[in-house]
Amino acid sequence: MLFGYCLHAQAQDSSALINALQGAGLTSLASAVQCANGTQAGQNLINQIMSGNHTVFAPNNQAFDAPGASSAGNNPDTCVNIIAYHILPGNFANSSMNSSSLDSGVLPNVTIGHTLLTNSTLVQLEGNKPQVVAWTRNDSNGQIYFLNQRPQVNVVNTTNVGNTLLVATVDGVLQPPDNITSVLSENNLTAVMGLLNMVNVPGFYPNGTNATAEGVLDANSTHGYTLFAPTNEALKNAGSSLSSLSNNQSSLLALLGNHYINGSSFYSPQIMTMTTNSSNLNSSDFISAAGEPFNFNTNSSGTFVTSGNGASAKIVKSDVLTENGVIHVIDNVLVNTQSDPSRASAAYASATSVAGQSSTQTGPIGGMSTSTSSSNNTSNRTSGATSVHAASAWVAMLAGALGWAMFLLGCL
Numbered sequence: 001m002l003f004g005y006c007l008h009a010q011a012q013d014s015s016a017l018i019n020a021l022q023g024a025g026l027t028s029l030a031s032a033v034q035c036a037n038g039t040q041a042g043q044n045l046i047n048q049i050m051s052g053n054h055t056v057f058a059p060n061n062q063a064f065d066a067p068g069a070s071s072a073g074n075n076p077d078t079c080v081n082i083i084a085y086h087i088l089p090g091n092f093a094n095s096s097m098n099s100s101s102l103d104s105g106v107l108p109n110v111t112i113g114h115t116l117l118t119n120s121t122l123v124q125l126e127g128n129k130p131q132v133v134a135w136t137r138n139d140s141n142g143q144i145y146f147l148n149q150r151p152q153v154n155v156v157n158t159t160n161v162g163n164t165l166l167v168a169t170v171d172g173v174l175q176p177p178d179n180i181t182s183v184l185s186e187n188n189l190t191a192v193m194g195l196l197n198m199v200n201v202p203g204f205y206p207n208g209t210n211a212t213a214e215g216v217l218d219a220n221s222t223h224g225y226t227l228f229a230p231t232n233e234a235l236k237n238a239g240s241s242l243s244s245l246s247n248n249q250s251s252l253l254a255l256l257g258n259h260y261i262n263g264s265s266f267y268s269p270q271i272m273t274m275t276t277n278s279s280n281l282n283s284s285d286f287i288s289a290a291g292e293p294f295n296f297n298t299n300s301s302g303t304f305v306t307s308g309n310g311a312s313a314k315i316v317k318s319d320v321l322t323e324n325g326v327i328h329v330i331d332n333v334l335v336n337t338q339s340d341p342s343r344a345s346a347a348y349a350s351a352t353s354v355a356g357q358s359s360t361q362t363g364p365i366g367g368m369s370t371s372t373s374s375s376n377n378t379s380n381r382t383s384g385a386t387s388v389h390a391a392s393a394w395v396a397m398l399a400g401a402l403g404w405a406m407f408l409l410g411c412l
Contacts, residue, residue: 014046020161021058026169028064035079042080045087045116053362055092055102055113055166057133059173060156066172084117085131085176090362093166102158102168103364104137104144105269108302110319111135112267114361122176124324125265126224127355131176132267132365134319146170148177148321150186177321180217184229187320189329191235217325224355225325226261228305230333231316238333251337257290257344258307258336263351265326268318269366271296271303287347291340307336 014037021030036042049056092113094101105111112134117123123131134147135155144155153172161167177183184193196214204211204219216222230238245251266286274286275298286294292308305328306312313332320327 014043017046017050020165024058024159024161024167024169026058026060028061029058029083032064032079032083035074035076036083038076039080042076042083045080045084048116049087049165052089053091053164053166055088055090055168056161057086057088057155057170057174058167059086060169060171063153063170063172081117081119081122081176082173084119085115085133085174087116088113088133089116091166092363102144102155102166104135106139107136108318109136109272110147110268112269112319112365113363114365117176122323124220124223126263126351127357129265129355129361131323132321133174134267134321146172146174147319149174177323180322180325180327181214183320183322183327187317187327187329188232189229189327191232192229195235222324224263224265224351226264226266227325227327228259228313228315228330228334229320229327230259230313230330234313234330234332238335241333241335245337248337250339254290254292254337254339255333255335257339258288258292258311258334260289261286261294261351262289262344262348263355267326267365268303268315268328269364271305271315271318271328271366272298273366275303284347284350287343289344289348290336290338291342291344291347292336292338305330305334307334309336309338311336 014033018030018033021027021033033042033046037046090113092103092111094103103111112132114130114132117131118128120128123129125131135144136147137144146153149172151172153170153174156169156171158166158168178186180196181193184190184196193214196217197212203209204216211219217225217227245255264285275296286296288294288307294308295306297304297306301314303315303318304312305315311332311334313330313334315328316331317329320329
């Protein structure tokens with residue numbers, strides 16, 4: 001009896017959502033929901049959408065007709081992943097305007113929210129967190145558009161459906177972030193990509209074979225990182241500084257580690273709140289893999305990241321998302337050769353502990369409307385946090401950094 005009631009309730013939920021989307025003229029999205037409803041995962045997703053407040057980025061019919069967007073076909077599993085990446089838990093309405101306006105930062109500020117996409121074949125963030133989506137608004141014309149989408153996807157209009165859904169119609173199907181190899185290539189970070197491919201990590205794979213640094217960051221055991229990646233021009237301009245370090249392996253190891261936070265994905269809204277002292281994060285959360293602190297400040301010229309010794313760079317492109325972390329592009333190499341292994345170890349332990357807590361994220365990440373509840377969850381702590389093996393691999397990766405300097409010198 002109870003099982004039959006649950007099936008009836010699920011059918012009602014899916015029918016209500018499908019009817020609402022069809023009534024709004026979003027017939028292609030309604031078909032995708034109907035397709036997803038053919039799996040248990042899809043039924044669970046639909047039930048989740050119909051309970052509590054959610055924000056829906058709803059591709060219009062033209063979006064589904066675009067080349068490549070219709071590749072899902074009638075595959076229910078693919079339909080589930082597509083829908084999950086277009087749904088955000090919580091209310092993302094701009095209360096200062098009206099209840100049906102989408103909250104959005106104004107360029108260069110960005111709004112970021114967790115979606116419902118948790119499929120481990122597509123997402124490997126720390127703590128088993130769902131993948132995020134990022135958007136901003138062009139101040140000159142008011143257009144809201146999404147970051148990390150090619151071609152650009154825009155918000156067409158927004159409306160409320162019932163009391164629990166804010167629906168923002170968009171003109172493209174959002175694609176989840178790809179692996180770091182593809183992301184670096186798409187963003188023309190070729191020098192960084194070459195750097196990562198030049199550094200070898202001995203015995204990283206279970207069969208004892210070596211991996212490149214890029215392979216380590218791409219590995220299933222790597223969950224969460226924040227990489228400050230210099231532009232091609234920045235690496236070229238740092239040629240003289242890097243030349244002087246070419247025979248000093250320990251200094252090179254520290255310099256490489258001071259561009260990276262291990263085990264945590266920090267997005268630009270979190271960095272911005274740090275600069276205004278309105279964040280629940282503190283400086284101890286921003287420790288590099290070499291154990292040096294990162295500091296941030298914002299002025300009329302932009303947002304800057306400073307390493308422990310004072311080396312500074314401007315963030316010229318934020319929130320470049322990958323399947324297991326985030327990249328912020330900077331305009332200078334952070335030439336800091338100092339290190340503190342004990343502080344790096346403590347910071348990593350703290351990051352894995354935080355990642356092992358169960359949390360529910362509703363509303364923008366780093367924004368005042370963010371609501372987070374946490375409780376210790378030992379079962380998630382092991383599976384969600386970056387593995388000790390991955391942390392050790394990072395140390396091993398640093399041990400090959402001498403190859404980085406030789407690569408850079410060869411390219412300058």
